[in-house]
Amino acid sequence: MSRTLEQAHLPALARGFSLLGSGGGGRTILQELVLANAGNWPIDLYDVGDLPSSTPCIAAAYVGSTQFLHERLPGEAPFAILLDAAERWSGIRASAVCSAEGAGLNGLTPLLLAQDHMLVDADFMGRALPRLDQMSVFADRLPGLFVICDSGAGGVAVVDTGRPEDIERVVRAAVVQAGGVATAVIGGFTVGALREHAITGTYRRAQRLGNAFEMGSERSFRALAERMGAGLLGNGRVSALEPSSRGDYSYTIEITSDNGDIARIIAGSEALAFMREGRVEATVPEIIISIDSISQTILQVDELTLGRNVTVLSLPAPSWWRSTPTRIGHVSPRxxxxxxxxxRP
Incomplete structure (x- = not known):
């Protein structure tokens, strides 16, 4: 059943998508500022069952390091060149849009296209994940997909392949060519395909979480966790940052609690696992959230700096990822x- 998003809903949506980022996904502030001045409010939000199955759809996202967006602001219509290229490639002009990543900055990105596209409450991750081949449609190997990515200087790269790993490698190369961050759209699917191959209802979840987060100013994180339907993992002061010995880009954030217990967050571009005294208490695809205990700011993993007082919560993973062994294999710790x-039990 469709519903209406008002401009007044924007702060709650932004906080909700920040929570779903699991410490990643990019800061939402830039999109908030752009959308606060957009002229396309109110926006109708459609469930996947509200539109005909044959409705052509695209997914929109920023790819790469979104921090560069604060140094190199996007233009007035950052996706226009990609939409034109997608129409030339497929011969179809999509009339609906969804999110490629239902978290962080990209949770809000489809709102930029809502003036000319019907906004569908579906996305390909349900949280933030680092790799393009981890999107649900690629995990399911949905046929007929293509990706168009800005490659800089007015050019685009088109990737049309049945191998998800090609999407990750070639699009990342285009992002480097574009200067570290680029717009991208995924096409070649319909709204009907979203019913089986996407995570649905993430906008509703983000708004509910954002409303719960903003409801009160009390300092009880236990009460906050209860409102959000989250687990309270722990709190303390960041006491050490250690690079991984695995040779990858992950690292360990050590948190010392007031009673002397030692907790650790294993992080890459998102928080991947939480341990207390050597026992694993939460792992990807669960959503691990760090909040500044003093300011109650939702933190990105790169903001977990030495001496910072933090409280750590966990939200259940989108159920889609746990529905089959193949799907969970794409987002499990392994x-x-x-x-x-x-x-461990």
Missing amino acids: AFGLTDMER
């Missing part, structure tokens, strides 16, 4: 090289 981080 998919990130964390072979020793599987949950």
